[in-house]
Amino acid sequence: MVRNIVILGGNSHPALTEHICNILGLPVSNRILSKFSVGETRCEIKDSVRGKDVFIIQSGGGSVNDHLMELCIMISACKIGSAKRVTAVLPLFPYSRQPDLPYNKAGAPLSKPPSEVPKDKYTFESVPATPAPGIQKTPGFSIDTDLSGAMSRTSLTNGNGHGLVNGTARLNGETSANGEASSAPARPGLTTMHTQSFTTHDLQNPALINTFQAKPGYKRWVAQAGTLVADLLTCAGADHVVALDLHDPQYQGFFDIPMDNLYGRPLLQRYIQQNIPDYREAVIVSPDAGGAKRATAIADSLGMDFALIHKERRPTRITDRQNATMMLVGNVAHRICILIDDLVDTANTITRAAKLLRKERATTVYALITHGVFSGDAIQRINISSIDKIVVTNSVPQVEHQRQCPKLDVLDVSPIFAEAIRRIHHGESISVLFQYD
């Protein structure tokens, strides 16, 4: 059926790779993908890829960083091996959803807020001041300052290393040798004024994390890796990227290469139609405002009612965020509720939403979610929650999750990916895959 095509799989989800290959009627290509003893990824592609159309399937669950590096190395290996085109297929896109607040290791928001900046201690005046009439000029060197002493300390002496003063006095305590010359810093810029700063590296120690404070006047800022991951895939040599239900549709814009965002919606809709009794009487619920669009789309096309859970995020202090009140907009009493979301990670949001729905007298609570990451204690949380049935796709491996969670149903996404791969390879339109109503 399909020729000149090579399907490779990473270590993240071999079962999905196999399913996709079975549907396409192709063998999975041979590769060695392991680790050297130091922890560097080792990769060798055993089958020829010269002039071939290569698809590499790697999901973003599990050890995300290892899987991402594996993917980049495989892409690069295929490119170096003269592949015609390399398409990265990422059922779950890594780093596609990052919160903007630091989270602790268990995944729940930090209980302790960053302490208040002592406002009286800090001013936003820049130093030196911006030149303007009436503002004193920065003092420069006065003519009679003797610079020779300061200069000699930064210059080299005869190459025996004794001329390198920088901090040596501090280390071996030989301040007396240079006298007052080395007790005064050679460059004021090299000595910082703050004394209480520290760097936290201990992941196991929540006390350190909780006491981490930004410098006064500076809002601590969590880096967003989204653009970076897109750039890394491009720089590794990917020509095309395929993903499923991206958290932000804007993510597509981070790429300079073609990117196809597939939808898990048809699968979820079919599940509703086939497995939920009297689904027309049920209510589709979005657990937060961000997912409203996703949920309304399903409600509209199935002609169902819609409700939304709104997180009241006007806490007076950041501590209150965790207990931010949830408000239900819409009526769910004595009806089946179907929660729709794109990703369940720690299951914090979804379980709390379910609790609220139950409180509002919903009869049964279903949760239909595309990506089931279930990190931390998510599975235990779901097991004891008010959710009666949780349905996810196998965009990340679910076998282990299913073993632990009797409420879990898994939908197979491999047909969607197989069809997308087939169409991309043949240069057919894949927009048909987006039209399922």
Add this chain to the structure above:
Amino acid sequence: MGDMANEIKLLSGNSHPVLAKLVADRLGIELAKTLSLNYSNQETSVTIGESVRDEDVFILQSTAPGDINDGLMELLIMIHACRTASARRVTVVTPNFPYARQDKKDKSRAPISAKLIANMLQTAGCNHVITMDLHASQIQGFFNVPVDNLYAEPSVLRWIRENRGTDDVVIVSPDAGGAKRATAIADRLDRAFALIHKERPRPNVVGRMVLVGDVVDKVAILVDDMADTCGTLAKAAQTVKDHGAREVIAIVTHGILSGNAINILNESCLSQIVVTNTVPLGDKVERCSKLRVIDVSPTLAEAIRRTHNGESVSFLFNHAPA
């Protein structure tokens, strides 16, 4: 004065905070406030706790055995974070360059991962790289930004002079690839040189060894750029011993010492193994009484200071700051 623009900002990743602290102390500065950790879904999160706008940013990240990829992603995210936070320049200080051994297409469809790492670092936004004893100096050519490849050699020479003396010493290279590095040290010490030729059937597996040169009744110093699983090193030491060396010690720059390395070293005929602190050693010093550590933080700190001030770095190729 503390807010004066364009100072050195030294950020440290999680891989080697001890070295970062040493370098910061040496420079007389505090490490910048950063917090990097993994979310429960194992994605890396980096928080920067102070302004880096218009500052000269140096990010120190080494390779902690086992966590190479995590360390790498953390480094990339940190670079990108500083870049997008308007740092004037971002310099990566990676004492042991990750994936340095995957630097050529030695088999069909093998990746040149070192090149990929170089591309990734540049894509993330790094403007300059400071590293030490690259496995192959050609890796510098993988970059389109300046790469300063520092040498541990001056520190190693000082260690030999101060701790072993140079009488009866013969410098031995455990493989042909390291011959240049070993001869340089032999020349500087004005001592004899020997070489071991080995056959390597598969990675991390060692074949037969042949010694070229005279080591009889001498103190043989094996010199190499890295010791990973130490299989090669132990076999080389045995080969040298079998050829009549009185004592065998090994000096390697990057003591990765992964897998079973410590046991192999403890059981080997090496009397001492000397590594630098480019790679975090953890509790290995306690587990291996033969292990000695040379501190290279003065060299790294001085390279950072000189890079920041726009001074020449080449002085450091021949001299180790005291």
